[in-house]
Amino acid sequence: MKTERSATASHAEKESGEPHQTRPRDLLQNADLLELLDQLYLARYFDVRLIKEKRRGRLRGTLYSSHNQEAILVGTLFGLRPDDWISPVHRDMPAFFLKDIRAGWDNPSRMGMSIGEVCAQVWGKATAPGRARDNWSHIGDSSKGIICSTSMLAGTIPVAAGIAYDFKLRNQDSVVLTYNGEGSTAQGVFHEAINFAAIHKLPVITIVENNQWAYGTPVELECPTKDVADRAKGYDIPGLIADGQDVLDVYDNTMWAVERARAGKGPSIIECKTFRAYGHGDHDDDRAAKYRPEDEVGEGRRRDPLAVFKQELVKRGVLSQDDASKYSPEFKNAAETTDEDFPARVVEYMKQGVEFAISSPLPDASEGTMWVFAEENR
Amino acid sequence: MTASATQSQPVNMLTAIRQAIDEEMERNPEMVCIGEDIGLLGGAFGATEGLQDEYGSMRVLDAPISEAGIVGAAIGLAMRGRPVMVEMQFIDFISCGFDQIVNNAATMFYRTGGKVNLPMVIRGPSGGYGGGGPYHSQQNEAWFLHSPGLKVVCPSTPSDAYGLMKAAIRDPNPVIFYEVKELYRKREIEEIIPEGHTVPLGKASVRREGSDCTIITYGNPVYFCLEAAERLASENVQAEVIDLRSLLPLDEEAVIGSIKKTNRVLVVNEASRTCGFAGELIARVCETAFEHLDAPPMRVTREDTPVPWVKPLELSVLPTTDKIYDAALRLVRY
Structure with missing residues (x-):
């Protein structure tokens, strides 16, 4: 996996005139680092649990696993403020509850969705944020700064950009993080939106999760440049490259782009290099085993984000070797893990979400024709 | 607000539209206009003339040639509670923003379970008869009428355009606003717009009363229908002409009420025939008023062709007074 920084990647250093002396990660306390670790466990466990539920036939819709890509979600969201906005897409389900989770996992007033709401969405229940009118990642909540996305990627x-333009009109220094795969950077609307954002120096940060595969098409058939981040050159904006397996590298790059955007200097693209663990969706696992070479998959999954981060914490003395090996879901497929591979806090949290989902009612059939139009005039 | 042109002297449709947008911009400081060449230039046709001077380049925003990006940005602004006016330089170009309109804007309120509504108007010059050719002559409302979640209007007079524009901007839903460009500067239809004039969405207007047949239409063909009705009168045929003004919501009561009186219906519009709104109207009439019909419903529409450029070709495929007159005679003599 490529982790070296390209010419555009050193934009941060170029602009400040010198390499980072203090990196954003250096300001994190030990408690923050341990929280980051728990969030990585939580994102992994959420995915593992849903894969198991899906295989038992308990869920509808397609599961787009975020396995092996959790450091991107955790690392990009960790430093955001409650007033910032995000737009997760199909492979980012944990983002909905990871947003503002630092305000307290069970804090009902935090600016992110509760684990219960997210599970209710997956189970298709009336308590889901959109009352289960579209599946899985297609949920939003304007009161919590989450844009409801469509299936048309990059859309x-x-x-x-419009939300960021509103921030600019209000002189508000909030930012918007949008998530995309490398495949959707080929969409025309990707260009239209980033072009517009760059012209007006809007606080939009586009997180490109480059997992090397857009469904069944490899990145070299989606993008002509060496790095997807090179697309930023056309807009004269920073195109950063982060190691998507390293939560701290993702965090550093994000915070640099976020602070820059808050200062009115405009958008950035952050390409997070990673690798898709399974098929495109759970329907594609068997076929993916055929179209993706086995050695490429092995190499791509060699640096599990949990292992990378735990190694760093042990090196720093934040985590003892014993504590590091106490829970070890890393390098395991969902089916190979058990609840004992995860901290009790994480298992309990998810359990609470699943129970809420299961005990929630399905939407009443009469809702099918409701809410096509809003009634009240403004 | 710039000096009011309305309320004292007759204005054309373009001025009426400009005035309505201006007044709404003044009424609601949150409102934003976005489109290609709408600021510095004041719009290709001048529908936003002077607005950037009045409200600044932040609120009257010159966008790059990016219809999908423009509509998407408007969705974001509307999501933050701002009414947004989006100009399509020609309504033909709306196809470049199609996905954002039909998959994103139209469905947002539904997908969020009634939580996120989008107060936005997408407006632009439409229609043929001006020699615009295939890409400057479209009347493509059927695409959007077929996408639940969008309202669609198409006025034919300055005062209706003014009133409906205000209603559309204040509506909490996305509205596609068709402005017949051949009517923009038509002298004969200039009129004084009364102060505080509004036109609600979903109300048709009876433009001529009659008892022998009902002609349902909207946009530019309203005038061809009125001309045809005058000629029909000399044949002792009294045609009632209904200008729908709003296609969705539709004033079904006005349509059905008239048909119950005349027992014959002709639908006229300048969109192509197959799966066009004329067909939908006729289907609804058949469903709800079949027993009141003394003749099969008829329609005069554009042929199923693109709109060709030069005059003889263009008129050969579009509805004309002659075609409407002939169809109405066939209808009453059935």
Whole structure:
């Protein structure tokens, strides 16, 4: 996996005139680092649990696993403020509850969705944020700064630009983070939105999760440049490259782009290099085993984000070797893990969400024709 | 607000539209206009003339040529509670923003379970008869009428355009606003717009009363229908002409009420025939008023072709007074 920084990647250093002396990660306390670790466990466990539920036939819709890509979600969201907005897409389900989770996992007034709401969405219940009118990642909540996306990938970036334009009109220094795969950077609307955001120096940060595969098409057939981040050159904006397996590298790059955006200097693209663990969706696992070479998959999954981070914590002395090996879901497929591989806090949290989902009612059939139009005039 | 042109002297449709947008911009400081060449230039046709001077380049925003990006940005602004006016330089170009309109804007309120509504108007010059050719002559409302979640209007007079524009901007839903560009500067239809004039969405207007047949239409063909009705009168045929003004919501009561009186219906519009709104109207009439019909419903529409450029070709495929007159005679003589 490529982790070296390209010419555009050193934009941060170029602009400040010197390499980072203090990196954002250096300001994190030990408690923050341990919280980051728990969030990585939580994102992994959420995915593992849903894969198991899906295989038991308990869920509808397609599961787009975020396995092996959790450091991107955790690392990009960790430093955001409650007033910032995000637009997750299909492979980012944990983002909905990870947003503002630092305000307290069970804090009902935090600016993110509760684990219960997210599980209710997956189970298709009336308590889901959109009352289960579209599946899985297609949920939003304007009161919590989450844009509801569509299936047309990259289609949410112009919406993010519109929200960022509103921030500019209000002199508000909030930012919007949009998530996309590398495949959707080929969409025309990706260009239209980033072009617009760059012209007006809007606080939009586009997180490109480059997992090397857009469904069944490899990245070299989606993008002509060496790095997807090189697309930023056309807009004269920073194109950063982060190691998507390293939560701290993702965090550093995000915070740099976020602070820059808050200062009115405009958008950035952050390409997070990663690798898709399974098929495109759970329907594609068997076929993916055929179209993706086995050695490429092995190499791509060699650096599990949990292992990478735990190694760093042990090196720093934040985590003892014993504590590091106490829970070890890393390098395991969902089916190979058990609840004992995860901290009790994480298992309990998810359990609470699943129980809420299961005990929630399905939407009444009469709702099918409701809410096509809003009634009240403004 | 710039000096009011309305309320004292007759204005054309373009001025009426400009005035309505201006007044709404003044009424609601949150409102934003976005489109290609709408600021510095004041719009290709001048529908936003002077607005950037009045409200600044932040609120009257010149956008790059990016219809999908523009509509998407408007969705974001509307999501933050701002009414947004989006100009399509020609309504033909709306196809470049199609996905954002039909998959994103139209469905947002539904997908969020009634939580996120989008107060936005997408407006632009439409229609043929001006020699615009295939890409500057479209009347493509059927695409959007077929996408639940969008309202669609198409006025034919300055005062209706003014009133409906205000209603559309204040509506909490996305509205596609068709402005017949051949009517923009038509002298004969200029009129004084009374102060505080509004037109609600979903109300048709009876433009001529009659008892022998009902002609349902909207946009530019309203005038061809009125001309045809005058000629029909000399044949002792009294045609009632209904200008729908709003296609969705539709004033079904006005349509059905008239048909119950005349027992014959002709639908006229300038969109192509197959799966066009004329067909939908006729289907509804058959469903709800079949027993009141003394003749099969008829329609005069554009042929199922693109709109060709030069005059003889263009008129050969679009509805004309002659075609409407002939159809109405066939209808009453059935």
